[in-house]
Amino acid sequence: MASLITCPHCGSRPKEEFSIRGEVRSRPEPxxxxxxxxxxxxxxxxxxxxxxxxxxxxxxxxxxxxVERDTLTHEVYGVTDAAAYRASEVKEAAE
Amino acid sequence: MRYSALSIIRNAFSGNRDWQPAWREPEPKPHYDVxxxxxxxxxxxxxxxxxxxxxxxxxxxxxxxxxxxxxxxxNTTIIRSNYVxxxxxxFYELSLKLWEGLEQDFNFNAMVSQRGIINLFHxxxxxxxxxxxxxxxxxxxxxAALLSRDEVKALVPYLNxxxxxxPVMGALYQKRAGTVRHDAxxxxxxxxxxxxxxxxxxxxEVTGIRRDATGKVTGVETSRGFIGCNKLALAAAGNTSTVxxxxxxxxxxxxxxxxxxxxxxxxxxxxxxxxxxxxxxxISQSDxxxxxxxxxxxxxxxxxxxxxxxxxxxxxxxGVSLIPGLSRSRVLRSWGGVMDxxxxxxxxxxxxxxxxxxxxxxxxxxxxxxxxxSGFCFAHLIAKGVSHEVSRFMRLDRFExxxxxxxxxxxxxxxxx
Ligand SMILES: Cc1cc2nc3c(=O)[nH]c(=O)nc-3n(C[C@H](O)[C@H](O)[C@H](O)COP(=O)(O)OP(=O)(O)OC[C@H]3O[C@@H](n4cnc5c(N)ncnc54)[C@H](O)[C@@H]3O)c2cc1C
Ligand SMILES: [Zn+2]
Numbered sequence: 001m002a003s004l005i006t007c008p009h010c011g012s013r014p015k016e017e018f019s020i021r022g023e024v025r026s027r028p029e030p031x032x033x034x035x036x037x038x039x040x041x042x043x044x045x046x047x048x049x050x051x052x053x054x055x056x057x058x059x060x061x062x063x064x065x066x067v068e069r070d071t072l073t074h075e076v077y078g079v080t081d082a083a084a085y086r087a088s089e090v091k092e093a094a095e
Numbered sequence: 096m097r098y099s100a101l102s103i104i105r106n107a108f109s110g111n112r113d114w115q116p117a118w119r120e121p122e123p124k125p126h127y128d129v130x131x132x133x134x135x136x137x138x139x140x141x142x143x144x145x146x147x148x149x150x151x152x153x154x155x156x157x158x159x160x161x162x163x164x165x166x167x168x169x170n171t172t173i174i175r176s177n178y179v180x181x182x183x184x185x186f187y188e189l190s191l192k193l194w195e196g197l198e199q200d201f202n203f204n205a206m207v208s209q210r211g212i213i214n215l216f217h218x219x220x221x222x223x224x225x226x227x228x229x230x231x232x233x234x235x236x237x238x239a240a241l242l243s244r245d246e247v248k249a250l251v252p253y254l255n256x257x258x259x260x261x262p263v264m265g266a267l268y269q270k271r272a273g274t275v276r277h278d279a280x281x282x283x284x285x286x287x288x289x290x291x292x293x294x295x296x297x298x299x300e301v302t303g304i305r306r307d308a309t310g311k312v313t314g315v316e317t318s319r320g321f322i323g324c325n326k327l328a329l330a331a332a333g334n335t336s337t338v339x340x341x342x343x344x345x346x347x348x349x350x351x352x353x354x355x356x357x358x359x360x361x362x363x364x365x366x367x368x369x370x371x372x373x374x375x376x377x378i379s380q381s382d383x384x385x386x387x388x389x390x391x392x393x394x395x396x397x398x399x400x401x402x403x404x405x406x407x408x409x410x411x412x413x414g415v416s417l418i419p420g421l422s423r424s425r426v427l428r429s430w431g432g433v434m435d436x437x438x439x440x441x442x443x444x445x446x447x448x449x450x451x452x453x454x455x456x457x458x459x460x461x462x463x464x465x466x467x468x469s470g471f472c473f474a475h476l477i478a479k480g481v482s483h484e485v486s487r488f489m490r491l492d493r494f495e496x497x498x499x500x501x502x503x504x505x506x507x508x509x510x511x512x
Contacts, residue, residue, distance in 0.1 A: 003403060016405050020395050020510060022349060041507050042347045042438050042494040046336035048398045071350070072398045 008081050009061040021054035024066055026089070048072055054082065098202055117282060118289035123296050126323035127155045129477060130315060131330055132301045132338055134158025136167035136277075136463065137455055138330035139284035139295075140470025141477070143201065146291035148471070149478035154293045155324075156285075157317060159300035163281035166332050167463065169400070169432035171355050171387050173368050173379065174464040175212050175272035177239065179231040182488030182500035183441060188237050189485050190468030191271060197467060203283030205275050206382060212272035212368040213242070213251060215417075217261040221372045225267035232269070240268045251369065255419050261373030272368060274379050274387075280466060304341040304452075312342065312451040328453040328477055333398065333433025335456040342449055346456070347438040347494055349509040352397040352431040353389065353460050354406055358424045360384030369417075376413035386424060388414055392434070392460070394510045402431040434460050440512030441500035444472050444482070445491040453477055454491060459512055 006012045023044055028036045045051070048071060055067045064082035069075065080088075096102060096115055106113055129145060131138045134156045145151040156162075174194050176187035198205050216222050222241075229239035247266045248256060256263055285295050296319070303316030304327065314323035331338040333350050361384050370377040378388040390410040393402045407429060415422045437443065437457030442465065447454050455473045458465060472486035482490075488500055494507075505511040 003405070014405070015395075015403070022396065022508070022510070038495050039345070043345045044336070044347065044349050046346070046349050046396070048334075048337050048350075051396065053396070069395070071396050074395075074397065074399060074403075 005055065005065075005067060005076065006079050007057050007060055007063075007065060008079060008084075009063055010057065013057070013060055017057060017059035018055045018065075019058045021056065024052040024054055024085075050077070055079075098204075117286040118295050121294045121296065123155060123299065123317075123319055123322050124294065126314075127294070128153040128324070129326045129328060130154070130322060130324040131156045131328045132315070133165070133330040133332060133334075134162035134281075134285070134295060134297065135165040135330060135332050136280055136284070136466035137332070137458070137469045137473070138328075139281055139288060140466050141328060141330060141455070141473045142288040142293045142295075142470075143284045143291075144471045144474035145478060146288055146293050149474055151474075151478055152292035154288070155322065156288070156293065156295045157299045157301055157315070157322070158295070158297050159318075161297050162285055162295060163278050166432040166434070166458075167281045167466070168278050169355065169430060170277055170460075170463040171377070171379070171389050172274040172277045172463060173212065173272070173377070174207075174275055175269055175368075176237055176464075177212065177214070177228060177232055177267065177269045177272065178502060179228050180500055180502055183502060184231060184235045184237065186468055186472070186485040186489070187464065188235060189471070190465050193467030193471065194275065194464075195271075197283070201283045201287040203279060203286060205279040205283050207273065207275045208382075209271050209273040210367050210379070211268060211270045212370065213247065214267040214370045214372065215247070215254075216264055216266060216372045217258070218264065222265060225265075229267050238270065240270070242266045242268050251367065253364070253418060253420055255417060258373075258416065261371075261416070274368060274381075275463075276382075277463060284470070301338060301341070306342065306449070310449060312449060324451075326451050326453060326477055328455065328473065330455040330473070332435050332456065332458060332462070335435045335454075339454070342447075342452055344447060344449070344452075344454075347507075348456060349396050349436045350398050351392045351395075351434050351436045351510060352399055352402045353392050353434050354402040354410070354429055354431045355387065355389040356407070356410065356429045357381070357388075357427050358386040359427050361386065361424060371413060371417045373417070374413035376410060376417060378414065378418070385427065386421070392436075392510055393431075398433055400431050400433060434458070436509035436512060438494055438507040438509060439499035439501040440503055440505065440509075442469070442489050443491050444469065444476060444486045444489045446476070447491060
């Protein structure tokens with residue numbers, strides 16, 4: 001169960017301290033075509049299994065985090081600060 | 096066999112040994128005119144109305160487990176038609192009218208009980224909101240009443256009327272709302288469909304959707320082999336995305352778990368359906384005496400049919416804060432169901448971009464009350480190729496076109512609807 005989330009800044013914290021935004025989808029450029037924006041805002045992969053999600057540590061450090069979690073077993077695989085996640089994503093894309 | 100008082104008496108004399116199973120257990124045929132994926136309330140009612148209203152009887156309902164094992168047998172059984180928006184209210188009112196005649200129509204006792212719903216409010220904004228909702232209902236020809244605090248007190252004296260944070264100020268009341276025995280709804284529709292020739296095939300999981308070179312759907316791969324069809328209709332509720340992916344559909348759906356609870360059996364104490372405006376808590380009492388209640392989603396995406404303890408605690412805290420006497424009753428069971436939460440909190444009954452593929456989903460936690468109208472409108476669409484008048488706003492492409500039906504005004508954030 002995703003009862004405890006290990007925040008990279010605050011340590012192991014109860015899930016109730018967080019608010020959940022949903023699956024990580026990379027935000028399009030402002031001038032991206034309408035179709036791209038539509039899919040970003042409204043379409044979800046909604047996998048049964050592993051998924052990366054945005055969680056906000058509202059009652060803690062107030063940082064946005066990326067939580068990788070299983071939607072069927074609720075097992076948590078890893079938690080990263082969202083800014084660090086984004087930086088590694090950008091770096092990967094550049095390589 | 097038609098069920099009647101006479102049939103009960105006749106069978107009693109023969110020691111109840113002559114009752115027949117309510118539906119057959121047929122082997123799948125190689126090909127059907129229509130295959131429906133999902134033997135929940137919506138799949139079964141679709142099959143029933145296809146056969147009964149539209150004369151299409153070469154139909155199979157494929158259910159991966161047993162019928163009623165999904166949300167149709169897990170919900171808290173509330174039916175009502177107290178919506179605001181043009182895209183919703185006429186649809187839910189048709190559904191309520193169908194509920195009112197359902198038991199005679201499908202000859203099954205579904206224990207439809209119009210005990211009334213009392214939606215409490217606790218502040219001025221809440222009153223404005225419910226006044227608007229009631230007005231919208233009346234504009235659509237649906238009776239509604241705004242009750243004062245004293246009128247509420249006369250109906251439900253057992254609430255905490257001295258609540259410091261959420262004082263009861265009044266309520267929106269829909270007298271025709273109520274509850275229905277949910278399993279009986281699945282069974283009644285299954286029996287009615289089966290009697291008219293529909294094959295209900297349990298323990299048959301759809302694992303793939305077969306399409307020809309032009310992209311048209313031609314059948315489904317299942318755990319019991321390939322079954323061909325002309326039209327394929329998806330009614331898989333919480334598993335909609337998983338099934339949709341088999342045809343490459345991209346959907347505006349997230350799956351979330353909602354929990355429900357039932358207490359030990361008590362003497363009749365709660366005579367209505369009650370909802371708490373200070374939280375999401377709602378409650379009614381079953382005919383067996385159990386208090387049936389629930390509140391919010393668990394907030395994280397989930398395909399598990401069970402939830403977590405923090406939500407249990409929150410639900411019961413809300414309940415006791417509204418009805419202090421609840422603290423003396425014991426919870427017997429709790430369970431969860433996987434909801435197909437849509438991006439605006441409203442459902443989809445539509446064709447897809449793929450030929451022969453039809454979609455029914457996005458019921459969130461309000462799809463039980465919709466069961467009759469959903470089946471009726473979906474059958475209408477499948478049979479006639481055009482939307483039924485009351486479901487014409489429930490289109491798949493409405494998000495793209497900017498016509499979301501956002502009853503709660505929450506935006507594209509499914510866990511808030
Ligand atoms: C706790 C809870 C409380 C609720 N309370 C209310 C309420 O008070 N009022 C209200 O109006 N609504 C309520 N709802 C919502 C309502 O139950 C659902 O919206 C509605 O039941 C969904 O439609 P269905 O009955 O067809 O779904 P289901 O019964 O879930 O049917 C879908 C079926 O598809 C099957 N399936 C999935 N994938 C496959 C596959 N690959 N192959 C074959 N079969 C497959 C599943 O096994 C399932 O049986 C509640 C839901 C829950 C969970
Ligand atoms: Zn933190």
